[in-house]
Structure formats: structure tokens, C-alpha cells
Amino acid sequence: MSDRLKSTNNVSNEDVIEDLTKNLEFSLRSGDSEDNVINPDLKLEDFNATGDRETMKSDYTDIPLEVEDAEETEDHHGSDKDESDTDSIDEVSLKDTEMSLTDDQKEERKIISEQLKVAGNEAFKVGDMERSVEKYTEGLKICPLQFPKQRAILYCNRSAAKMKLEKHKHAIKDCTKAIELDENYLKAYHRRAQSYEATDKLDESLADYKKVLELDPSHAAARAAVIRLPPMIEERNEKLKTEMLGKLKDLGNMILRPFGLSTENFQLQQDPDTKGYKINFKQ
Template identity: 50%
Template sequence: MTPPTAPIVNECTSIRKVMEKPGEVQMEARDQASDASATEVIKHKSTASDEEEFYDCLGDNYSVVKSESSEMAHGLKEDTPQGKTSAEDGECHPQCTAGDEADDICGLSEMIKDVNMLDARTAENMTEESQYEEHEPLSDAKKEEQEEEEKRRVESALTDEEKEELRVEALKIKGEGNEEFKAGANSEAVRLYSKALSVCPLSASTERAILFANRAAALSRMEQTEAAIVDCTKALELNQSYMRARLRRAELQEKANKLDEALADYKEALTLDPNLGHARIAVQSLTERINERNDQMKKEMFDKLRELGDMTLRPFGLSTRNFQMQQDPKSGGYSVSFVQTPKD
């Protein structure tokens, strides 16, 4: 970044003159000494707005660079005797030597280099942050989807014998998971079931459905209800008639207060096996709970509508009590009648 101030550009030009032609600089200083009466001190012509624009370009480095610049300028003014001008003025008075000018200019040059280095670091950090924001972490569902797609691609190149070997290996790991589950080591059981799923080929849908259902049971013990419901759903996607997964998901749905979903699972279970007494009792219980919930929701809705109606009718001296609703016993519908003087 090049600071947009004319004095710094002049100093950079002076640096090249000192380094490339030091003799000419000394002769120029002597000529200025002989013409001291005609030489005037050139003042800094940069406006306040130019300075602020320069420091705005520095961003977070504003305070550091401005502080160093102020200290440097203060030091130049203190070291400059009467009849001299600072390096910022662009010219030397007769008493100023070329060496002094070179030292001051080199100091400003070092400051400019520091500013450019700081600005480069800032740009690099911003680039890294933008790259980090662009690559958001994948969700667990997305990761599993990608892993399954990769697994399908790899298995397409395997022979039937190789797939059978993987299936047997997965069943072995599942057995280890079952032992951990019986011992109450639910976290370890989840790990082993997950490992077995990663080994078991996709073509072995029955075995994979059992693994998902077993992992759901372990997750349920760990109070990870939503994750267990997801695993039960995956098991049922692989085997719609898997009764254990169906009943387990129904219980989990009821536990999560998803009454309608639980009722649907129990009804489906009764369709597969009408002799399931537990499912029949659950259907009856859930139906009553759902009706009570709906009645409560209906009451709350009517109460809110009544409040809204009273607020609307109040300017006219009326209220919702002026309107009576009567239900038709045959059709179950409602009719509304107006009552001039409602009874309290």
C-alpha cells in the first residue's frame, strides 16, 4: 500500500538522490548556504484531511504508526536549531548537512516499510478468515450421506466373496457391541455399533437395519432421544416390517411428546400384528391424550378470539356475549344468534 501523501513521496525521491549521487547533494547544500538570504522555510502543505486519509488506510495499525510518526516529528523539531528546517519540509537550510537529511529520510523510509509490512499481514489475516468462513463444517447427516456415497462407490468394485467377508466382520463387531450393551456400557456399545455399520456392506440391508435399531437402544439409554429416533427411522427405511424398531420409535416419539407420530407407529404395528396388546393399549391411551390436547388448544383459541372480538366491538357498546353460538346435535355444526341483552 502506498500512502497517499505528497511529502512521503518527496522523501522517497530524496532517498534515491542521497544513495545514488551523494556528491551532488553536498554541492546542493553548499549552494543553498551561499544563497541563505533567498531561501525560505517550506512548510508542510498536506492538509488535515490528507493525513486522516493516510491513517485510515492503516486500519488497526493507526495508533501505532501515528504515535511513531508524532514522536519522530517531535524529535526532529527539538533537534533542529534556529535557521534549520526538518526533513519533512523537503529542503535544508544552509546549516543543514546532507548527512542529517539522509538520516531523517532513512528514518521515515523505515517507518514506511513497517507500515507496508503491517498492511500485508492484515490483508493475509483477512484472506485466511474469509477462507475459513467459506468452508463451514458439515452436519452429521451430511457427513453420513457423503460417507455412504463413498462406501457405495468402493463396494461397487468388490466381489461377492469380499462383501460376505465384510458382513461377517460386521456381525462379529455387533456381537461385541451387544456384550457392552448388556454390561451397561452404552457409550462403548454405540461406538461398536457405529464401527460395525462402517464395515457392513450396504447390500446387507437386514443386518444394517438391526445395527441401527441396536444403536438406537443404546442412545435411548443415554437420553439421546432425537438421535435414537433417527436411527429407528433408518432401520425402518431398510426394513418396513421391522417390528422392534417400529415399537421402539413409537415409545421414543411418545417420550418426546410427539403424540400424533407415536399413535401412527402404534397403529402401523397393529396392522402388522393385531395381537399386540401393548400397542392396542397405547393406541387407546394416545387417542384420549390427543383429544384432550386438541380440546385444550380449541379452548385457548376461542379465548383469544373472544378477546379480539371484545376489543373490536367495545367502541360500539357491544361484546361477544351479544352473540350466542348453538350447536346442532344432528350435524354438529354451529349457528350464531344475536342477543340484545345477554345474561351474565
């Protein structure tokens, strides 16, 4: 396996097969001839926001799945429009900054991040996904690391906005981070399952839907998915097997051609008992 695949998590069967066949084919041929970020030193009294502290706490909620799904009118099976990741969070720097903060200052930052979350939710509701992502990102850059639940919500909400922007790979990253912070976060598993399916990672999607059912056996979308996905996975695997055999046949012909042979001289026969294969040679 190439160094590229060894360093990559969640390698798919398609990637492995393509990597192997490309390497073999190559060897055969070669034998021939940040804007708008809150100031970290900002005090609560300097923050231009409306509402008292009680209101901000009551507003600290996740984006409801029904709001997220209401506008879904078509299935986007594709890759992210923008592969760049410009909104990653430098938690090392955040941790270093927080070492010099008092508990009161950390609480102030938490409150500011809550208001940024509310602003992100409002932008989401009116369809301004870019601003929504921006506000959630600002919230993550200021919310202290000692508040994992609040950070998990910000990551999960940001994933919902990224899904709307068809940035499913980035949405998967955000959902994964939310799950690391809250291992029983049902909405994060659900959204990651949706993004996995949108990027044709059906096995991973099925696993997440099963986890959703563990957390909520009555979850209708997950119950439907665990019925819908297995036949799709089987069909994909059969197609993959056919493509793999086709590639191996082509490579086999390249190897056998100098000897006046081809793969047609060899016949695969399956053993009905062991389900293994035997190769028979014929002139």
C-alpha cells in the same frame, strides 16, 4: 403456513396453531406503531476380534426388547438432551466407496460390521450407551448397502441405546431408517412408538402400535397402548381446542377494540343437527 412448517414432516396440530396465531398477532402489532472409525480398507485378518466366522454369524441378533425394557424405571416425557446429530450415515459416500470393492471385500466388511454390532450389544448390556451407539455407528459406516437386513438391525439397535440416553428424536430417525430397510420390522415399530409417546406425538405412536398388532396380534404392550392412548389423544385435543379458542379470542379482541366491540358481543351457538356453529351478535 410458514416456510418452516412447509419444510417439516409430521407437523403437529400444536405447531400449526402456534404458527398461525403468531403470524396473525405479529401482523396486527406491526400495524400499530469422527473418532474410532474402522478403516474402509481394513481386511478381515487385520481386525482384532475374537471368535470364528460361525460364532459371529450366530451372534448376529437384535437387542431383545426385554433387555431394553428391563431397566426402564421412570417415564421421561421430554426432548433430547443433545439435539445435535453427529452420527448420521453418509450413504452417498458409502455407495461411491463400494463401487470399487469386490464381492469378497464386501463380505469382509459385512463380517466386520457384525463384530461391531456384537461389541455394541455388549456395551449396551453393561450400560455403556455412548459406546454402544459408537459401535453401531461404526458398523453402519462399514456394512455394505447391499445387506439391508443387517443394516436395519444396526439402526434398530442404535435406536434402543439412544432411547436409554433420552435421545428420542434421534431414536425415531433410526427406527424409521430400519423400517425403510425392513418394512415388517416389529421391534423398530415398537421402539418408534415408544419414542413417539415420549415426545408427546401420541397419534404417531398409536399408529405404530396398531402396526405392531398387525404384525403380532398377541403383542401385550401394543394391545395395552391402543386402549391407553385414544383417551389421552382426546384429552389433548380438547385442551388444544380450548387453548386455540383462547388465542383466537384474544386476537379477536385486538381487532374489535378500535370499534368499541369485543368478542363478548358475539356468541357461538352450535347447531345440534349439523354440529356446525353460528355466530349471533348481541349489544
